Amino acid sequence: MKTQTEAITYSNYINGEWISADGNSLEPSVNPANKNEVVGYVQLSSRAELDAAVSAAKAAKTEWRKLSGAARGEFLYKAANMLESRLDEIAETMTKEMGKTLPEAKGETARGIAILRYYAGEGMRKVGDVIPSTDQEALMFTTRTPLGVVGVISPWNFPVAIPIWKMAPALIYGNTVVLKPATEAAVTAAKVIECFDAAGFPAGVVNMVTGSGSIIGQGIVDHPDINGITFTGSNEVGKRVGQGAFARGAKYQLEMGGKNPVIIASDADLDLAVEGTISGGLRSTGQKCTATSRVFVAVEVYDTFKDKLLSKVRELKVGHGLDAGTWMGPCASENQYKTVLSYIDKGLAEGADLLFGGKKVTSEGLENGFYVEPTVFENVDIKMTIAREEIFGPVLALIKVESFEEAIELANDTEFGLSASIYTKDIGKILAFINDIDAGLVRVNAETAGVELQAPFGGMKQSSSHSREQGQAAIEFFTSIKTVFVKA
Ligand SMILES: NC(=O)C1=CN([C@@H]2O[C@H](COP(=O)(O)OP(=O)(O)OC[C@H]3O[C@@H](n4cnc5c(N)ncnc54)[C@H](O)[C@@H]3O)[C@@H](O)[C@H]2O)C=CC1
Numbered sequence: 001m002k003t004q005t006e007a008i009t010y011s012n013y014i015n016g017e018w019i020s021a022d023g024n025s026l027e028p029s030v031n032p033a034n035k036n037e038v039v040g041y042v043q044l045s046s047r048a049e050l051d052a053a054v055s056a057a058k059a060a061k062t063e064w065r066k067l068s069g070a071a072r073g074e075f076l077y078k079a080a081n082m083l084e085s086r087l088d089e090i091a092e093t094m095t096k097e098m099g100k101t102l103p104e105a106k107g108e109t110a111r112g113i114a115i116l117r118y119y120a121g122e123g124m125r126k127v128g129d130v131i132p133s134t135d136q137e138a139l140m141f142t143t144r145t146p147l148g149v150v151g152v153i154s155p156w157n158f159p160v161a162i163p164i165w166k167m168a169p170a171l172i173y174g175n176t177v178v179l180k181p182a183t184e185a186a187v188t189a190a191k192v193i194e195c196f197d198a199a200g201f202p203a204g205v206v207n208m209v210t211g212s213g214s215i216i217g218q219g220i221v222d223h224p225d226i227n228g229i230t231f232t233g234s235n236e237v238g239k240r241v242g243q244g245a246f247a248r249g250a251k252y253q254l255e256m257g258g259k260n261p262v263i264i265a266s267d268a269d270l271d272l273a274v275e276g277t278i279s280g281g282l283r284s285t286g287q288k289c290t291a292t293s294r295v296f297v298a299v300e301v302y303d304t305f306k307d308k309l310l311s312k313v314r315e316l317k318v319g320h321g322l323d324a325g326t327w328m329g330p331c332a333s334e335n336q337y338k339t340v341l342s343y344i345d346k347g348l349a350e351g352a353d354l355l356f357g358g359k360k361v362t363s364e365g366l367e368n369g370f371y372v373e374p375t376v377f378e379n380v381d382i383k384m385t386i387a388r389e390e391i392f393g394p395v396l397a398l399i400k401v402e403s404f405e406e407a408i409e410l411a412n413d414t415e416f417g418l419s420a421s422i423y424t425k426d427i428g429k430i431l432a433f434i435n436d437i438d439a440g441l442v443r444v445n446a447e448t449a450g451v452e453l454q455a456p457f458g459g460m461k462q463s464s465s466h467s468r469e470q471g472q473a474a475i476e477f478f479t480s481i482k483t484v485f486v487k488a
């Protein structure tokens, strides 16, 4: 039997109002720690609701664009204050809805607040350059103009931070937005939008429509009045989003998967490396695009590293994200749980050796949740599925390497290029790694996960559309440059 802990139905947010979808078709958002618990109901919307949201965003865009950056920033500061006043409640909802531990959820919500404040300040910063013209009597400069209406398609793994790191820059640079959050995290997203509502944004500037990827997500891709699309999610869907946007001339930005390597060199501080490998690979149940997945360990320190790693992994406490002392929560959904278990089966079937974990966790109190043990494989061949595809779960693959050069070569032997890290004290290896590794985020003596909001974020190869999010890099996607030549 399903229970409703909060018994709340969340509506779409269109033109400054909370509106139910026609026919009031609803989708439950289920607690992955207990599949019998419904965290809330969200609208299973149709194209009609999306059209209404896009019309509202289109109607609002001129007045919003005409406000000064400072005035737009004031709204973002207010949204940040609203989110701050609800930090604990929204973090708790996040934990209930997608399973990450409460401290992680609080950290993410605090990050959302910091992102809003960062971009509020961007409203006061320069948007162009004066460039000397060959005509001495002319003034030539660049300025920037918003795209118009931006569609935001977000995943479930960072339900507060990702929608905000897409919406905040979109808004400060003068765009209006239509957000389609992942259904698995749509209650948390609705609470974030409540903060924007309470901040008093003009009607139509911020809109949210929940529903399926194939109807609302695809609807955003196809909509002729959406001028830009920013997407985070799987490679498969991302490619479809990019192709659809390109076909109708809309600007697009894709952040997709990773298969992130860590290299443990022979001179590494092994305790630090173990800590970073565990934190990078298993925190948030491995559900980060920046999560460590492949661990390349120098043959000289392989056995010591392995023993140290296993002794720490054995101590990790799996449990409900709200329980103090839980280190790792459940997978975020039943789909994700099945996906992770099927990758573990593939690892075994293809001949990798399971060192630890690999099973469902069904101990008392956890039997109704989507829990998987933290899992470590060794003797993983680079051609095996678990070394090639994004698992998005708590699974580490150890690969022994004979030399630093082999480690770099194997680390780069992937279609992805999001994040990579190395543990070493050797400056020569550090510099070679920075130069030779194919990754948008290069981390030295630090775990692969860990994104700072003021720095560019994005990947190489198939991890992204080669654009960057966050920091000042965001202006490149959310605006177009106008080169202006003026002569009296
Ligand atoms: N890079 C990242 O941060 C993320 C990667 N993933 C990867 O994707 C795998 C599957 O997770 P999913 O939630 O199924 O990801 P997904 O790519 O299906 O979903 C991401 C977003 O895209 C929307 N979407 C789905 N189909 C669409 C379509 N045809 N057009 C437009 N939007 C659409 C979804 O509703 C959601 O809002 C994971 O196992 C993981 O490997 C998932 C979430 C985040």
Ligand SMILES: O=C(O)CCC(=O)C(=O)O
Pocket: 157, 158, 232, 287, 288, 289, 290, 449, 450, 451
């Ligand atoms: O590592 C992080 O903090 C962000 C990761 C991310 O963007 C993602 O998983 O989608």
